Amino acid sequence: MAIQSRSKLMWFTFSKRQRQFFTLLVVVILACIIYKAYFHIYSRMLNNVYQWTVSQAARRGKYNSTDGEVAHGEAFSRFPNFSYEDYYDAENSYGQRHGRHDIQSINLQMWQLNKEKSFFDPRLAPINFTIVPNASLCSEVRLVVVVHVRAEDAPSRNYWRNTYGDPDLKNQSNYNILFSIGKPSTLSDQEKIEEEAAECGDILQTDYKDAYRNLTLKHLAELRYLTMACPKNVVVLKMDDDIAWNVQNVSTFIRNNITSEELYCARLDLAPIRNNASKWYATMEEWSEPMYPPYCSGWCYLAPITVVERLISVAHSQRFFWIDDVFITGVLRKAANVSIAKARLNKDIYYYKGRQSATRAAKYSKRGKIFAKRLSNSSMKYHGKLTYV
Template structure:
């Protein structure tokens, strides 16, 4: 082999190594900071006394940094009541998921489902580029007139705006419907058992001897994982965005439960915590900043749990129900509806 050919091969190998090093984000992994050595995230202050000022209706001693400049385009009379709610179901829905919403209305979104329990359900949507004249928007307008269960917000509804959708939902609840004991946040492709959920919160509340809603409960399937640094990944996070080698403990975003106290605390805290584009991670950061420990409940399934009648008896949530007929069939069978 000639010297020139060997040199050429060495150059190719060096380029390949550099390419792998670059695209895998190895440098970012090597230079990330240790989470255990003192996590912080802006604002780098003790948030808990500031949150208490907000919850007490006082002017906070620290200037908020994170108020989303969006408007609620619709409203509803579902909370025009002095009655205390047992559960409020917040469904994060995509604009064109008409079938998903109808399937939910026929299953776990029914509000008179459980005798003696007061439950409300609302769908939260953003807008598209054609708003207010797109064909999708016209159908949504008709849907809102018929069902009066949609809160639409004037931000562009896409994957990277999920945190906006989530925290605007928190704002709406905080300002318009802050009387529920518990709030379930769920994507519109989840199977949900409201009966199992209420049994779970009963079991959680009773041993603590704390009134329903007054505990700091933030529950679901809990993870602690590492940031994705691959340059080709849609989940890539740079060191500038987040310099730590681990996320705080967080609950996967498909479905999670918060108590009344936690809903208010998390919303108040969000005013002082820098925006982050992944909503489950952002809530995990928020929870750590305000002193709420996520509670793991394996009955929330972040994947699609294979269905069988007995195996679903204790399931609270399961992901991946894009098939509307399947959701209705499974839900009906679990609730003994022919």
């Protein structure tokens, strides 16, 4: 009681103006605390609503697609005040949990580069990276080989590491390999991927569900990353995981033919497939025109970073289309006014396609001729190594 009385006495010894000042100071401090807490809760709430929206949309099957493809559309349309900064803060939990400042910085850089853009189709807005490769992956090489592979398919990634990942071969031809993946369907698979990424440093993972109809999201994500991480003189070779290539031929082709203005590939001029039994069936709602714009065969193409920058710079003004070859090398290429320079793949890149059976894969020089064999899935884990002949 004596202490309480003394406190009251001290309070009344202050002048009226001093009491008003201290009262105002306390109010301001409390307001700042409440304001900060509000935005913390707001960001968390948006993150939860975002995840709920994605899961509900996937359960309804409303979009004939998968999680990552619908996330932006519903989350941004339901919450128009959901800014890019909020999205960055809410979604980038992996980097915060694991102390990965490189992930946080690259995500923040990506959002800052895009925050002034108004996306015609919110599904094409940037998606956060959850795993990024070693910073040196493309900073000291001329060629970055981007391999599309399923998130769960670690055997294919190991096959590539055991063949094209040979250190002597990479140093000789000045290239590195990057595996582009989305999120797997199970937490245990995600934990394995995180361990693999920490060990190998060659995985780029983006926060969408890894599925066939999300290949456009995969393709856009990797191109966005490369434009931020790689020097201007780098060339990108995009490949599927069941395609083999001649390292020396590609190096020679880049040295003698590549300019900063063109996309190099096998050009296709095709109409949409309207047979609903086809894997590539496109509805009239998805694509209403009678023809696709000229585009590159999706097996592989070569693109200088300067061309990649032009492609992604027009993504905000386009409508989403799930066939990534058509969208990236057709729709975006046409909008960016990039021309296709035909590359004779069998001669200039020397590839073979085939995934299910043992096939002849890559031919290049090292201690004579080497053939890397693409074995069946069942035997690959035992024999997925170089065969010297």
